[in-house]
Amino acid sequence: MTADAEADYDAIVLAGGAARRLGGADKPGVSVGGRTLLDRVLTASRGAGRTIVVGGRRPTARPVTWTREVPPGGGPLAALHAGLRRSGAPTVVVLSADLPFLDEGTVRRLLDALEDGGREGALLVDADGRDQPLVAAYRAEPLHRELALLATEHGGLTGLPVRLLTGELDLDRVSARPLAAYDCDTWEDIVTARARIREHGNVLDEWITAVKDELGIDxxxxxxxxxxxxxxxxxxxxxxxxxxxxxxxxxxxxxxxxxxxxxxxxxxxxxxxxxxxxxxxxxxxxxxxxxxxxxxxxxxxxxxxxxxxxx
The missing domain is CATH 1.10.8 (Helicase, Ruva Protein; domain 3)
Structure with a gap:
């Protein structure tokens, strides 16, 4: 996939959070395989018409639209709402910025499942059967509706868990390919991801992708x-x-x-x-x-x- 102004979906990448388990480090800016976690996710979603990153501004390999949740650090639903307000597409792919092995194929599978199933969303399910609502494709209209209802019911979206949103949506589920849902919450996770990048079966493709991003070659x-x-x-x-x-x-x-x-x-x-x-x-x-x-x-x-x- 290549970035396309006529694409029928936008990508919303959630790149905020305190990263307490990383000692407060800038998690989206941590390098895995020579590229930041954020840049790796941006590459996976490069087919989006617009990419909206919710979080503090930082250098990126691809152009993005920046925004922040109100208040900063208000949690995933507040961040999703902030990103959704900057999107005009009928469909959005929602991704967290800590997925080193996410690829374009997984994003496309989510979009295809949403289109074929006719539901309100399609989210990834990891190898342990756990829903990953921040690796998902959603129709924008139901998101707007349910976020507004939750804000009215709870007096705002700050601090609310994502399950309150997904529990109200009609969702399809897509099984994750190996490592696609792997996220980095701790330094141990980062070390493991860096080691997997350099394994024989991965290193060449990873290197070519990194070079293309570095040189701006699509x-x-x-x-x-x-x-x-x-x-x-x-x-x-x-x-x-x-x-x-x-x-x-x-x-x-x-x-x-x-x-x-x-x-x-x-x-x-x-x-x-x-x-x-x-x-x-x-x-x-x-x-x-x-x-x-x-x-x-x-x-x-x-x-x-x-x-x-x-x-």
């Missing part, structure tokens, strides 16, 4: 294609050729313009073919079989020159 990268190219360049030419070749492929794709992913694929194809030709020549030189696969007269000088000249 492009789906076929890592397998580029790794194959790097391998071919390293094997057929020289090891330092691998990073230099992939850099040149990216540069060529940027110059080509148009569909970025297609331009990368085409440039990588050409570079890979070149690397294969280099490797073939090296193999021929090593085995002394240069020209052995040519035409019958290719073994004499005149015939070989004629064949080479016809290419």
């Amino acid at each position: 492009l789906e990268v076929d890592t397998g294609l580029l790794l194959d190219l790097a391998r071919d360049a390293a094997h057929g030419v020289a090891r330092p050729a691998a990073p230099l070749t992939t850099f040149l492929v990216g540069f060529a794709a940027a110059r080509a313009g148009g569909d970025g992913a297609q331009a990368v694929a085409e440039a990588a194809r050409k570079a890979a073919a070149l690397a294969e030709r280099w490797a073939a020549e090296a193999d021929e030189a090593a085995t002394g079989k240069a020209g052995a696969d040519g035409p019958e007269d290719g073994r004499n000088g005149a015939g070989h020159n004629d064949e080479a000249g016809s290419r």
Whole structure:
């Protein structure tokens, strides 16, 4: 997904709270895998038409709309109300800012469940069967209605638990994929998340995503294609050729313009073919079989020159 001004949903990211179990640290600003927790959630919700962050202003990798609950620190329902007031979309995705493994696929699953089920909301359920109302997609109108009723009934929204809201809504539930609902409440959680980021099955995708965010690149990268190219360049030419070749492929794709992913694929194809030709020549030189696969007269000088000249 890419950010789209015509998207039919907004994202509301709750980035306040006292973080008492982190000793009062700025939890959304804590780094996991080189990116803040807040930036990781912003990447997962980048398909939103508008992203509203409720909390103190801080640097972010993506543009957002800032707002604060009244009073500051008034709790999740007060924060949700503040974010909802800045949104005009018919649907909102509500996310807490401490979800290091949340991905775009999970956000899309919530939106699809909301649309297909026809209910007032769709929230994530973690591996232990617990509802995660701050990882959910909601229709905006029922949220406005129930928040107004709760404010009237209780004299405000400050300090009220989220279950008072979700208990009044007709909700669908979506089972979480592994780690999608993992949140960071303690330093132990942070340490665990940092370790999981660096595991063999995760580290490459995590690194590519971090680099794209850092460089402001919104492009789906076929890592397998580029790794194959790097391998071919390293094997057929020289090891330092691998990073230099992939850099040149990216540069060529940027110059080509148009569909970025297609331009990368085409440039990588050409570079890979070149690397294969280099490797073939090296193999021929090593085995002394240069020209052995040519035409019958290719073994004499005149015939070989004629064949080479016809290419």
